Amino acid sequence: MATLSALNKAVVAACLTAVTMGVSLDTHAENTTSSTHITGKFEYWPGTQYSQQIPTTEAVLGYQIGERISRHSDMVKYFEALAKAAPDRIKLFNYAETWEGRTLIYAVIGSKENIANLDSFAEKMQKLTSPDSISKNEAKSLISSLPSSVWLEHGVHGNEISSTDAAMQTAYHLLAAPQDPVNKTILENTLVFIDPLQNPDGRARFVSRYYSTVGLSPSDDRLSAEHNEPWPRGRSNHYLFDMNRDWLAITQPETAGRVKVINHYKPTVVIDLHEMGGDDSYFFVPAAQPINPHMQPDQLANNVLIGKNNAKHFDDFGFSYFTREVYDGFYPGYGDSWPTFYGASAATYEVASTRGEIFKTRTGEIRHYRDTVQRHFVAAISTAEATAVNREKILNDFYDYQVDAVEAGKKDKKERTFILPNTRDVAGTHRLATLMAQHGVKVQQATEAFKACGERYQAGAYIIDTAQPRGRFVKTTFTQQVDMPKAFIDEQERRRARKLRDEIYDVTGWSLPLMFNIDTARCGRSVEVESRIVSADDKLTQPFTNPDAKVAYLVPWGDMAAGRFLTAALQAGISLKSADEAFSMGDKHYPAGTLVIERHANESTLPGLMQTLAEQTGARIEGVDTSWVTKGPSFGSDKTIQMTAPKIAMAWDEPTSSLSAGNTRFVIEQQFNYPVTAIRADRLRWADLSQYQVLILPSGNYSRDLGKAGADNIGSWVSRGGVLITLSNATQWAASESAGLLDAKREYAYSEEKSKSAKDGSLVEGTHIESKDGLIDAIENDKDMPDSVAGVLANVDVDQEHWLTAGVNPRVVGMVYGNDIYAPVKLESGKNVAWFASKDNVLASGYLWEENKPQLAYKPFLIHQPHGRGMVISFTQEPTSRAYLDGLNVMFLNTIFRGAAHANPVR
Incomplete structure (x- = not known):
């Protein structure tokens, strides 16, 4: 707009004064309202009568939802206000903390009865995911009484901004209009879990930079500074991870907290709300090809039911949308694919982004931030409604998934059981075993030696039987090769032959044992052996022999425990060396890289410090009372180099x-x-x-x-x-x-055919093109x-x-x-x-x-x-x-x- 409100004029004046005085504007800018393009009350669900007992964002934050891009702190403040206003219908929990110290929260909304029984709900869902522990009649009884559940994930990419404000609107709508017919169906039959912001650090980066570039009024020009983020953009978290790819390795605290909570409740429907290019419309399920072959038909069919319900509401609102064309379901490490491997029906939704408060599309349409918020809000309510209406079917399919996963594992005569021998890379094997436990997989560690499928294994080997509810997750992450459908591959090869871009969206290989470089054996039957259950929190411990050694301590090189020992020792000021080649001391053999910590080169406190580092790092340490090396470089050789603490x-x-x-x-x-x-x-x-x-x-x-x-x-x-x-x-x-x-x-690119070179740069040799294939050959670049x-x-x-x-x-x-x-x-x-x-x-x-x-x-x-x-x-x-x-x-x-x-x- 051409003019500013009195408030915004005051804001601009204050900003100019602050710039003159050298004051940082980040916090101030985020707390002011630059928007002037919204007039009057915008109806997100027209005709709804809302209770005055539930506070609006205007009452709590001073602006309407969709009027500006909410900060993380404002979002938390609003959800806290909702929880205070309706404590019997919404529960609020913290589940993690980001690298930068911001709290991640989730809310659960439902009827008074369902919220009161939230802990019982979690216990009963765990029973449904343990079919060996309950009878089919017990499962049927649980299904008849349990609510369904939908988990709505918002803002995993911090610059995909609208979903967090949509989460606030979803919560308000459900709480303030419980008698609305759609809401009533949802609340009576479903628990709605809302994770309103998965990436607070990235969003804070975006919001701060956005409002620091907005001028007298928001610009709709895609060339404007506010629509072009500086490096590294707000998509990623503090360590610049795309956290939508982190569900496999669980390296980030945000992902770890989320995985733990979802594993606790096992919601039956999971939706991950994203943003895409500003010129697009809206995407929802069904997903594009390829689909991971370990996903099940019933899960995909439920996605179609949800998609059709979305389509009904989008048609009523006059919203454009598309399905199936992009965003496949192949890689198991997305927020919309990982939940499918415990039995949920999960999907990605994408809305055309304004990447700010206002945006002009290539066709000249002006889109407001509230428009993107509304589409995500409508999709969320529609999804919750479909989950409620199909409550019994979705719960039955969820239970059947668990039963079928166990049976599928029992029938596999080639890869029923995966065994990690744990004899080469102890630290890496431990990391992989505990990671699988973190995913919710049952992992056992043998407490005695055993024999399986003709091979002998030592005590300490890890065993994962795929005849378990998470068996399909084990199969898709441990099997060396997961194939894409042949029809899809054939189409990609056809496109390449036509010089068209392929449609493969992400990585096509992700076998965890391969990526961890861990030895893995396969056995076509179950393994019976005395064992213990592995926990995600298990601490790695390796032997520390001869801690009172007279001459030196040796740390065999080759795993991350030794690596952590090296970095800790260097930072502690310990003098140590590393052998360039393998060496032997009598009948003991040590690999190249083995660390040598000589007592004479260090302080008298070395033994105690070594004990501390052994406990902290999990490294294997061997004390020796001689420096006599029988093969390979000696401790004093120039092939045993002094390690330094590099900057x-x-x-x-x-x-x-x-x-x-x-x-x-x-x-x-x-x-x-x-x-x-x-x-x-x-x-x-x-x-x-x-x-x-x-x-x-x-x-x-x-x-x-x-x-x-x-x-x-x-x-x-x-x-x-x-x-x-x-x-x-x-x-x-x-x-x-x-x-x-x-x-x-x-x-x-290698080519057997030699390219033809013209004698004159303006002329080429004459040719005959006799077929379409010949045309394609003729347009090939020489290089x-x-x-x-x-x-x-x-x-x-x-x-x-x-x-x-x-x-x-x-x-x-x-x-x-x-x-x-x-x-x-x-x-x-x-x-x-x-x-x-x-x-x-x-x-x-x-x-x-x-x-x-x-x-x-x-x-x-x-x-x-x-x-x-x-x-x-x-x-x-x-x-x-x-x-x-x-x-x-x-x-x-x-x-x-x-x-x-x-x-x-x-x-």
Whole structure:
């Protein structure tokens, strides 16, 4: 609008004064009302009569829902007001705290009777998910009396803003109009769980930046600053994780809290509310292909029932929508797919985003923030209604899912039981076992040796029988390969042949044992052995032998417990070494990388400190009373290097990929427990890096931001003894001619046909095109990149005679994403330390284009190139992706800490 209200004029004047005085405007801006485009009372559900006993947002916060973008604190304040006004019909709970200290809450709304029996409801749902513990008649009785339940997830992406305000409207509507016919049906038959904001840190980032850019009035122009977020945007959380991909590895506290609560109540319908491009309409179920084959027909049929009810209400409101075209159900690590594997019917909803208070579409339509809020609100009420109307069917299907999952496991004669031997990577195996327990899977640990399917296993092995209610989740996460439907694959190959973009939405391989690089055996029957039930909270403990050793303590290298010990010891000021090669002391053998902590080089308090670190890290420690080595390098050899506590810098901000930067920083800080200094990338053009020993460049396009000055500055630092580590696309920059830091080159797509070259740039040779296939051949580029890969797991072979791979297994699994394939670096320049396996073995899991297999085979995954007194270490792919490639952590640790120890910096 052209004019401002008196209030907004005062706000602008105050802001101008604050700017003049140098005052931060973030908090002030979020507490003011810049909106002037809403006039009068907007009806979200026209004709509804609301009780005055339930407070509106206007009464609590000073604005109508949809008038402005609510802050996290305002949302919490409003839900607290609702809980105070109607304590017998709404319960409010805290379930987690973000990295930045913000509280995550969920609300439960229902009839007085259902809310009073909330604890009983949870207990009875647990019984329904344990079919072996109740009879079918008991289950039938429970189903006849239990309410159904719908869990509404809002705002997992912090800049997808409308769902949180819609959550507030949903709660108000249900509480303030309990006699509305639709509401009455819902409240009598259903418990409505509302998680109003899954990502408070990301939303706070968005809201602060949005209101700091709004001018005299909100702009509808997509080019305006308020519609273009600065790096890293509000989508991700504090560590810049896309938390909608975190349900598999559960690395973030927000996800961990949510998983625990959902596992407690086991809601029968779960809806994840998102936003999409502003020019779209609204998406709801059914989902697109491919669908994970372990999802069941009844679950998908219930989604169709819900979708049809949504369609009815959207038609009544005159809202456009679409279904089935995008947003598939294949990857099991989304907020809308993970719940299906305990038996829920789950789905994603997407609304066209205004990414602010007002937005003009490409067709000229003006959309207001309240419009997106209303669509999510209507969809939520419609979903709750469908869940209520189909209460008995949904509960029956939920119970049948549990029964069928157990029976399906019993019938599997190939992979009924998964066994984790727990003899190689004890820390990684423990992490995987406890992670599965965190998911709600029953995991057992043998307390005695046993035999299964002809193989013998030691006590301590973990056992997961798929004949359990969460058996299908085990199958989809432990099976090496989950295939997409053939019809879908055929269509993608047809599209590629037509030079059209494929429709694969996300990664196609996610086998947890592969990503964790954990040995896993399979047995086609149940395993009977004395065992204990594994808890998600189980603490890793390994032996500490001879704590009073006279000479030294040894920590065998090769797992994350040893890695955590290393970082803790370095920060505690302990002097320690690491062997470049394996060695033996009599009949005891130690892998390359083994840490050597000599008593004479440390304080007298060392034994007590070692005990403390053993308890904190779970590392295996062996005390020795001699330094006599019978094979391999001795403690005093130059092949047993002194470890140092390096200062680590990491490029941050543009042009890094925020996901790569955040995931990598998280792995180092929260999994390795070691500090990182984030430096804005443009500072690297001139910054004095002499105080740092390691610089990490996450994936990103650095050519423009660093330029020649950045390349020269970083190159000079490396030549003086720095260790530069590049990840994925950052390796492109290091290998570019302008940077000249890495003698590796990306490859074009391989073709047996030689391209024709014209003698005159304005002329080409004459040709005959005799078919449509000939037309497609004629339009091929002479120098195309390989076709991009959505994300597969690939086998990587590892050089066992290089210090950089000490303690790393001969074969590991990495993620391949995109189309970067590098030619091997020449020996005169450096070493290809790890490379992709042969064309017949390169694919570990997922779907990889056939022509990519031979071109990827034997191409480098990890490159080491000396550079003066320092070195460049380059990953051609991302080793920290989503922080769920645990099997690469030791390799990544080596690049940082062994790299720094092997550099020869100028003193």
